[in-house]
Amino acid sequence: MNDLKNIVVKEIKVDSVLTKSNLPIAGYSINPYIGCPFGCRYCYAAFMKRFTGHKEDWGMFLDVKYWNKIKNPQKYKGQTMIVGSVTDGYNYFEGKYKRTRAFLEEMQGSEINLILTSKSALAVRAIDLIKTYPNPLVSWSINTLNENFKNDMDNAISIKRRIEAMKKIHNAGIRTTCFISPIFPGITDVFSIIEEIKDFCDYIWLENLNLRGTFKSDIINYINKKYPELKELYTNIYTKKDMSYWEELDKKVSEYSDKNGFMYVIDKEPFLKNPTDKPIIINYFYHEKIRQSSKNK
Numbered sequence: 001m002n003d004l005k006n007i008v009v010k011e012i013k014v015d016s017v018l019t020k021s022n023l024p025i026a027g028y029s030i031n032p033y034i035g036c037p038f039g040c041r042y043c044y045a046a047f048m049k050r051f052t053g054h055k056e057d058w059g060m061f062l063d064v065k066y067w068n069k070i071k072n073p074q075k076y077k078g079q080t081m082i083v084g085s086v087t088d089g090y091n092y093f094e095g096k097y098k099r100t101r102a103f104l105e106e107m108q109g110s111e112i113n114l115i116l117t118s119k120s121a122l123a124v125r126a127i128d129l130i131k132t133y134p135n136p137l138v139s140w141s142i143n144t145l146n147e148n149f150k151n152d153m154d155n156a157i158s159i160k161r162r163i164e165a166m167k168k169i170h171n172a173g174i175r176t177t178c179f180i181s182p183i184f185p186g187i188t189d190v191f192s193i194i195e196e197i198k199d200f201c202d203y204i205w206l207e208n209l210n211l212r213g214t215f216k217s218d219i220i221n222y223i224n225k226k227y228p229e230l231k232e233l234y235t236n237i238y239t240k241k242d243m244s245y246w247e248e249l250d251k252k253v254s255e256y257s258d259k260n261g262f263m264y265v266i267d268k269e270p271f272l273k274n275p276t277d278k279p280i281i282i283n284y285f286y287h288e289k290i291r292q293s294s295k296n297k
């Protein structure tokens with residue numbers, strides 16, 4: 001883990017913490033911080049650096065936002081708001097600055113649909129507050145049970161602690177998601193993760209690793225060095241754009257779901273009503289492709 005003392009932390013003033021979102025799952029995204037001390041190597045949010053003028057490496061800076069009071073929170077009733085689309089609202093500094101807590105306190109009583117996404121256990125401390133929202137959802141990203149691989153990829157807390165946090169939040173009556181993302185071909189064992197978490201979550205979202213932007217070469221170099229036996233597979237998927245790995249995995253998940261009584265759907269809205277007592281598995285492997293083809297129409 002990075003030494004937290006080396007992370008450059010700045011408190012900044014912004015007009016608003018609410019951003020209209022183009023994510024399919026939420027109308028607004030809320031990022032109480034800029035940057036993320038978890039510094040995942042595959043983080044899609046690392047592009048933020050370009051827009052905020054930060055020179056530090058991704059993961060090594062954090063701007064703590066203070067915003068103007070949200071006017072009339074009740075007017076957002078029924079809107080879905082996701083906390084943590086380009087930061088982790090429960091990163092290591094939330095304990096000190098409590099900006100995610102500040103947002104949740106401000107919006108209390110507004111009856112928004114609240115989604116919190118995290119790789120932390122800090123949401124456990126906010127259970128009472130989260131429970132004041134109607135039907136909230138807390139999601140954890142878990143793409144391995146191997147702590148060594150996890151440590152190679154991010155500076156967040158251990159997988160074991162994430163699962164413990166999921167269990168506590170679930171037991172407190174709050175809906176939970178295990179976001180198996182990004183799935184690393186040949187490394188992420190989707191089925192052993194499902195077996196580990198299936199009793200503590202309502203949804204399992206599956207998302208494949210997309211390699212683009214600045215982190216593509218870093219990940220490919222890492223695979224070549226640490227997993228040379230996967231070199232050909234990664235070339236097929238990420239250079240030759242061969243989808244057969246994902247199609248095969250999709251088939252296996254479908255068979256697994258049939259056998260174990262899970263509802264399994266592809267690219268559906270993330271909060272489908274669940275008629276079963278088991279989590280719904282939602283596959284987003286083809287999300288990028290579907291988005292791309294609808295753009296080209």
Ligand code: SF4
Pocket residue numbers: 036037038039040042043044045046085086087088119154156
């Ligand atoms: S926890 Fe999320 S926002 Fe933070 S670095 Fe990782 S992927 Fe990016």
